[in-house]
Amino acid sequence: xxxxxxxxxxxxxxxxxxxxxxxxxxxxxxxxxxxxxxxxxxxxxxxxxxxxxxxxxxxxxxxxxxxxxxxxxxxxxxxxxxxxxxxxxxxxxxxxxxxxxxxxxxxxxxxxxxxxxxxxxxxxxxxxxxxxxxxxxxxxxxxxxxxxxxxxxxxxxxxxxxxxxxxxxxxxxxxxxxxxxxxxxxxxxxxxxxxxxxxxxxxxxxxxxxxxxxxxxxxxxxxxxxxxxxxxxxxxxxxxxxxxxxxxxxxxxxxxxxxxxxxxxxxxxxxxxxxxxxxxxxxxxxxxxxxxxxxxxxxxx
Amino acid sequence: xxxxxxxxxxxxxxxxxxxxxxxxxxxxxxxxxxxxxxxxxxxxxxxxxxxxxxxxxxxxxxxxxxxxxxxxxxxxxxxxxxxxxxxxxxxxxxxxxxxxxxxxxxxxxxx
Numbered sequence: 001x002x003x004x005x006x007x008x009x010x011x012x013x014x015x016x017x018x019x020x021x022x023x024x025x026x027x028x029x030x031x032x033x034x035x036x037x038x039x040x041x042x043x044x045x046x047x048x049x050x051x052x053x054x055x056x057x058x059x060x061x062x063x064x065x066x067x068x069x070x071x072x073x074x075x076x077x078x079x080x081x082x083x084x085x086x087x088x089x090x091x092x093x094x095x096x097x098x099x100x101x102x103x104x105x106x107x108x109x110x111x112x113x114x115x116x117x118x119x120x121x122x123x124x125x126x127x128x129x130x131x132x133x134x135x136x137x138x139x140x141x142x143x144x145x146x147x148x149x150x151x152x153x154x155x156x157x158x159x160x161x162x163x164x165x166x167x168x169x170x171x172x173x174x175x176x177x178x179x180x181x182x183x184x185x186x187x188x189x190x191x192x193x194x195x196x197x198x199x200x201x202x203x204x205x206x207x208x209x210x211x212x213x214x215x216x217x218x219x220x221x222x223x224x225x226x227x228x229x230x231x232x233x234x235x236x237x238x239x240x241x242x243x244x245x246x247x248x249x250x251x252x253x254x255x256x257x258x259x260x261x262x263x264x265x266x267x268x269x270x271x272x273x274x275x276x277x278x279x280x281x282x283x284x285x286x287x288x289x290x291x292x293x294x295x296x297x298x299x300x301x
Numbered sequence: 302x303x304x305x306x307x308x309x310x311x312x313x314x315x316x317x318x319x320x321x322x323x324x325x326x327x328x329x330x331x332x333x334x335x336x337x338x339x340x341x342x343x344x345x346x347x348x349x350x351x352x353x354x355x356x357x358x359x360x361x362x363x364x365x366x367x368x369x370x371x372x373x374x375x376x377x378x379x380x381x382x383x384x385x386x387x388x389x390x391x392x393x394x395x396x397x398x399x400x401x402x403x404x405x406x407x408x409x410x411x412x
Contacts, residue, residue, distance in 0.1 A: 036402070036404065040395060040402075041395065055368075056371075058371050059371055059372045060372060060373045061373055094370075094371040094372065133371075138369035139369065140390030260399045260402055
């Protein structure tokens with residue numbers, strides 16, 4: 001209002017503001033920043049729980065990760081699994097990173113529809129993850145884009161039964177900073193073809209596709225929390241020949257960067273809506289679990 | 302089969318897009334002294350590969366790291382390292398000493 005009434009004052013104010021900015025830039029360019037902003041760049045790969053961020057890490061980075069994934073709740077009975085992965089991760093170039101993983105699984109399945117009762121733990125398979133950074137987020141690009149392929153060999157299925165399972169999960173990842181160094185968002189497009197053979201049976205071909213998204217806000221420089229939404233569809237056939245079911249999950253996420261070398265991320269996901277082919281239930285507990293949890297601890301060296 | 306082809310393509314893409322060790326790369330020299338980068342804001346031209354040479358004048362080791370440059374490497378006390386960086390677009394790319402991130406940082410200014 002004051003500036004509208006007094007145009008000459010407005011001109012002076014604009015000049016002063018410009019001069020201050022110029023002076024400030026000149027001083028900034030000459031001096032080293034004395035106290036770095038604690039809200040500096042954050043790696044987004046594990047920021048969004050089951051949804052992945054586009055970062056691949058820095059060339060020369062190597063780490064060991066321990067990842068636990070649990071699933072609870074199928075149609076009727078009692079169902080619970082806990083998969084433990086030990087992963088070695090390396091980033092040999094500024095565009096490419098990979099992981100090598102060994103999996104073990106503990107399971108307890110009792111009176112679940114279509115599954116034999118069983119309980120135990122076993123070595124459950126091996127996998128690798130290949131990440132290629134198409135567009136790096138940073139100066140010149142407000143978003144990052146990464147494509148990922150995760151081939152996996154499994155020897156125990158989700159119900160704790162022996163199986164020979166070969167699958168690859170393909171993932172297209174895009175992420176951005178909605179508020180620089182504070183508020184992050186990501187979306188994943190997922191396609192996972194799978195061929196599996198149980199003892200004495202023919203090979204079964206199935207596929208899953210998914211669309212997931214996550215939002216995460218830095219509460220402190222080292223702690224970020226948020227939430228994610230995930231949709232998955234399950235089909236018979238590698239190219240979605242016959243619909244089997246779909247599920248929609250919602251859940252919270254957390255990441256804590258204890259030091260530059262130690263990071264923890266956690267996520268919990270609950271199926272809030274779903275539908276299995278040929279059933280009249282409000283959730284798909286035939287193809288997907290009711291609850292999922294994930295915990296990762298990374299040690300960089 | 303399709304998966305194998307895609308994986309091979311991915312690997313080929315990764316190799317082909319690795320930053321080239323071009324002879325015409327711009328050399329940027331940075332020193333670490335008393336756990337501070339000197340200069341704190343070196344400059345380099347846009348659109349050309351960059352070689353960063355980091356000399357550690359301190360007696361203790363440091364780790365030169367940058368999330369936007371996507372590199373990290375340990376610099377021994379009294380030692381020197383070089384890093385090859387891809388051609389960059391204009392902007393400020395933060396780098397830091399991962400062993401002293403709260404106090405030791407600089408910016409590569411691409412113009």
